[in-house]
Amino acid sequence: MDSELNNIILNHQVTAILIMNESLQVKYANPAAEQLFSQSAKRIVDNPLSHLIQHASMDLALLSQPLQSGQSITDSDVTFVVDNKPLMLEVTVSPISWNRELMLLVEMRKIGQQRRLSQELNQHAQQQAAKLLVRGLAHEIKNPLGGLRGAAQLLERTLPDPNLAEYTQIIIEQADRLRALVDRLLGPQKPGKKRPANLHLIIEKVRQLVDLEVNQSVSIERDYDPSLPDILMDSDQIEQALLNIVSNAGHILINQANPQITIRTRTVHQANIHGQRCKLAARIEIIDNGPGIPGELQDTLFYPMVSGREGGTGLGLSIAQNLIDQHQGKIDVESWPGRTTFTIYLPI
Template sequence: MPHHIGAMEKTLFTNNSLKEIRQFYANQMVSQMVTAVIVLDENLKVQYLNTAAEALLSKSLNRLYQQKVLEVFTHCSVTDERLQQVLSSGQDFTDSDVVFEFIEGHHITVEVTASVALFNDQEHLLLECRRIDKQKEISLEVFQEQQWEAARDLIRGLAHEIKNPLGGLRGAAQLLDKEILPEQREFTAMIIEQADRLTNLVDQLLGPNQLPTLSLHNIHEIAEKVHQLVSLDNDKNIEFIRDYDPSIPDIEIDTEKLQQTLLNIIGNAIQVLPENGKIKIKTRIATNQTVNGKKIKLAVKLSIIDNGPGIPADIQDTIFYPMVSGRSDGTGLGLSIAQTLVHQHHGKLVCHSYPGRTEFSIILPLPKRT
C-alpha cells in the first residue's frame, strides 16, 4: 500500500531545504528496498542494516551494531583487505559470486556491490547484497544434469564398445592356452588377468544397472552402520561426529545402495584428510528444496562434512562426472556412482567446498502426508 504524505509533512517539505527532502526519501527508500543494504564505518564495523539485510543475515541491527561485519561469518570469499581497499581507493567493485558461511552452519551465495558513501561528512562503506543462490542453484542443477547425463551416455557407449572385444580377447587367450607349451602359459594368463581387470573397470564405468528396492527404513540406522564400518579401519584417527535429528520419519530407501553412497563419500573424505581430521554425519529436515527441477516442500538432508583441504575450484562443477577426480590416483568413479544411486532415489547429491570445509549433502524427498 503506498505511503501518503499528510498535510503536516507537506508543510515541512515546503519549509525544509531540498537536501532535507532528499534525505527523507532516501531514508524511506533504503528501509523498504528488497536489496540488502549494509553500512560500515572505516573499521568495517556495522553502522546500519536495512530490513532486507537483517533478513539476509538472520540478525537484527541491535545485535550487530558496532560488530565487525566479517565476524558474522565463519567464511566469506570477500576479505577485509579488499573492503579496506575500496575505502582507501574509492573504487567500487561488484562480485557476483560471494559465499557467506554462517556460524550456524548454513551458507548463501550473494552478489555484492561495495562503494563509498558519505554519512555525516564521514566516509562509510556501503555494501549492497542480493541473494542469488536459488537462481544459481536451479540453473546450475539443470546444466549439470544435462552434462552429467551426456557424459554418462558417452561413457556407457564407449564402455560397451570396449567390453565386446575384451570378451573375444579373453576367449582367444583361453583357447591359445590349451595349445601352447606349459612354460608359455604365463603370457596367456597375463592376457586373461588384464582382460578381467579391464572388464571390471568397464563394469564400474557402466555404473549400477539395477533399480533400487525401496522400503521404509530409518535413515539413522544406515548412517550408524556406515559409522561402525569406517570406525573399524581408522588408521588416521579420524574423529567421527554424529549430529542426528531424531524427528526425521522413516523414508523409502534401498539400504544397500544408500550405504554404498555414504561409504563412497566418506571414503573419499578419509583419503584427503590429515591425521586427526574430523568428519561429521548430520541429518536435518530441509524445506522448499528444488530436486531435479521439481519443487519439494519437505526433504531429508543427510550431510557428510569434513575439515579437509577442500575440492579444487576448477573441478567443483564437474566433480560428479565419470573420470573426474581431485586426486592424482583417483578413478573419478566413486562420486559418479554415488550420484547415480541418489538419482535412483529421486533425490540429488550436492557439494559445497572451500579449504577447511567440504560438505556433501544427499537430499531425499519426503513423501506427502495423506
C-alpha cells in the first residue's frame, strides 16, 4: 500500500525526479523527468545520468556526496544540456532508502523566467560596474602619459650624445603603446550616426574578412532570414562588434578537425532586452563547434582584459558588448564542449 502511495505521489509531482544508485545509474524516472529529458522512462532507466545529458555545469560526481554525508545538497544554478538545449535548473539531491537500498533522490526544478531575467540583469550590472572601474583607471593612466612623452621629447633635445636618443625613443614608443592600449580599453564612448542598413550585407563583409584571416580553413555557414528589414544602426560599429566575435571563433577553430561557424539571423517578436520588452528585434546567432568556453571564464567573459584565447588581448568581446549596448541591444552566450553560441539582439 505504502509503495503504491509513493508511486502515486512521485508520478503526480511537477518536479522532475530521478532515483539513482551510488554509480549515478537511474533506477526510476517520474513523468516530469520524462518530459525534461524528452525520453520515456524505459529509455532513461538503467542509464547513467551522464548518458542522458551532453554537458553539465556541475561536477556530476558531487551528486553522490549525500550517500557519505547523510545530508541533502542543493545547487540553485545548474545547467544541463539536453538535445543541444541548455536547461537552467535548481537541483536537490537527498539520500533515501528505496527497495531496501540506499539511493539518491534527485529533484530538478526549472528556474523560472523571472528568476533567469533577474540573474541576467545582475550579471549585466556587474559587467557595467567593472567596465566603469576599468575606464576610470584608464583615464588615470592616460593623463600622465602625455606628460611623460613630452618630457622624453624635451630631454632628447638636450642630450649631449645623440646616441643616447635611443633610450628616449624607447620611452616615447612605450608611452604611445600604452596610450593606444588605453584608447582601446576606453572604446567608443558615443554611438556614431545611425542610418537604415542591411544587416546581411554587414555580415557578408565580416565573413569575407574572417575567411581571409584564417586562410579559408574554417567553414562559415550562413542561415539568413530573408524577411529581416533594414535596421537603424551605425554600420561600422555593428560590423566591428560582429567581426570581434566571429574572428575570435575563427582563431579558436584553426587547429580543430572539421571547424565550422554558423551565422544565423531571425526576426524575433517580443524580445526581452535587459528587462525591457522589445516589440521587434533582430537575432544574430554565431555558433561554433569549438572546445567551448571554460566555466570559470563564462561569468567574466565580457570584462576588459579577460581572454580565453592564447595571445588574445581580452578587449574584443568587451568592445563588442559596448557597441551593442550603444544600440540598445544585448549579447548572450551559451557554451559547452563542442558548441558555443553568441546571440546578439538588436531592436528593429
